[in-house]
Amino acid sequence: MSQVVYRKLQEQLDQYSVGYPTTESGIEIKILERLFKEKEAEIFLQMSLSPESSIAIAARAGSTPSQIDTLLDEMYRKGLVFRHAKDGDVKYGAVPFIEGIWEYQVKSMDRELAQLFEDYVQENLHENVTNTSPLLIHRPIAINQTIDISFPVLTYESSRKIVQNQKLIVVTDCICRVQKGLIEKGCDKPLETCFMFGTPAKYFIDRSIGRQVSIDEAFHILDVCEKAGLVTMPLNTQKPANLCNCCSDCCIVLNNLKRFSSPANMVKAKYRAVVDPEKCENCDACVERCPMDALFRDVTDSISTNQDKCIGCGLCVNGCPVAAIHLEVRPKAEPYEPPKTGLDFYKEVAQMRGKNLTPLALVSVTR
Incomplete structure (x- = not known):
């Protein structure tokens, strides 16, 4: 039974954010077994991304609030669910693995979990x-x-x-x-x-x-x-x-x-780094500082920029001791407008990935 529950939990988490994919090794299940008790996994499957009262969650789980209140509180303390409390009203919600469950382990992670x-x-x-x-x-x-x-x-x-x-x-x-x-x-x-x-x-x-x-x-x-x-x-x-x-x-x-060969395109970079050869002293400070390895010495032994790799972060600009680099708007930069809110982001990503933010347990009931 436990393997079935954890597989369902994996499938549920794969609906959210960047997902939680399967592997040949099954390591995704090992991580879930490390984080969730079986009863906790069963409750998570009944939860929505939108925080709800324990009464609503218990009704779907075929239980009573008194039976799952303690369990939900323990899951919250372990960083497995979101909890919102205001004026005595407490609500719980499911969260993605990234960002969510994983980030919530920031103070409790050990070497074993880190290696998994x-x-x-x-x-x-x-x-x-x-x-x-x-x-x-x-x-x-x-x-x-x-x-x-x-x-x-x-x-x-x-x-x-x-x-x-x-x-x-x-x-x-x-x-x-x-x-x-x-x-x-x-x-x-x-x-x-x-x-x-x-x-x-x-x-x-x-x-x-x-x-x-x-x-x-x-x-x-x-x-x-x-x-x-x-x-x-x-x-x-x-x-x-x-x-x-x-x-x-x-x-x-x-x-x-x-x-990848073109991170700039993948992130829709608005800016690019430009090196002024008249000012550049070829000290390699920018080469060492660039997080994308976008700056390099070309065939003339001068510092050049691989524009496909440059994500326009500007670290090379404030790291140059002689102010020989600046950012400029990419000539053909496509306008990019991110989703307005986190929920909008999750909806758009889910649609792109062919997923549904509705808990799978509820989708099965409505079919």
């Missing part, structure tokens, strides 16, 4: 994070102070504007660098670099897996991230619920983008 995830990524999961291009779960944007002020910069294209518009800001550790560090494949980049906003931020506070910061402290953290050579990557929406600062050593999105 690594093996899963390498076997199959890496393909899912880019096969919805350009609706990648995170979208790289140019770092602060690298864009010509004459260019119109929309709110969702500016890390400072994104942060400044938030009433509640929480910072937590980068799940990717935590995971890689546990298996001794990490890097020396800053760890506490990922921001959550609004309701998701409150979840991180309530579970003590993040800490609240002011706008000024958030700006300081962004400065540290940019100096360290991290790519600013908000959730791919116009109203992002989170904003990550990523390295190509550990980040599953950036790391996978490097496998």
Whole structure:
């Protein structure tokens, strides 16, 4: 029975976000068995992405609220479901594996789980994070102070504007660098670099897996991230619920983008890096700093840019000691407007992947 439940859970999680695909090794089931008890998996199958009361969930599960309240609370504490509490009204919702369950393990992950995830990524999961291009779960944007002020910069294209518009800001550790560090494949980049906003931020506070910061402290953290050579990557929406600062050593999105010949096209990059040969001193600082290996020495021993690989992050610009690089709008850049909200993102990705956000248990009932 247990294998059937976990397979159904895998199929349910595969409906959401970038999905949760099957593998030949079956490692996806091993991860679920590690995270979920069988009863927890059964309850998750009855849950919707939209938070509901335990009464509604119990009715679908053929149980009573008193029987599952304790179970739902334990699942929340383990980071397996979302919980929203306001004025004594508590609601629970299902969450994707990415972003969701995986990120919620940021303070509890151990080496065994980190290695299971690594093996899963390498076997199959890496393909899912880019096969919805350009609706990648995170979208790289140019770092602060690298864009010509004459260019119109929309709110969702500016890390400072994104942060400044938030009433509640929480910072937590980068799940990717935590995971890689546990298996001794990490890097020396800053760890506490990922921001959550609004309701998701409150979840991180309530579970003590993040800490609240002011706008000024958030700006300081962004400065540290940019100096360290991290790519600013908000959730791919116009109203992002989170904003990550990523390295190509550990980040599953950036790391996978490097496998392709044209990451710029995949992320619909608006900007490109241009090197001024008159100013360039060929110090290789930009080559070492570029997360996509887009800058290189050409046949004339000068620094050039592979425009297909350049994602317009701007790290080379603020890392150049002689100001020999600038960003410019790509001449034939196609306008790209991300989905407005996280739910819109999930709906569009589900449609693109031929999936349905309705719990499979309910789909089966209505057929």
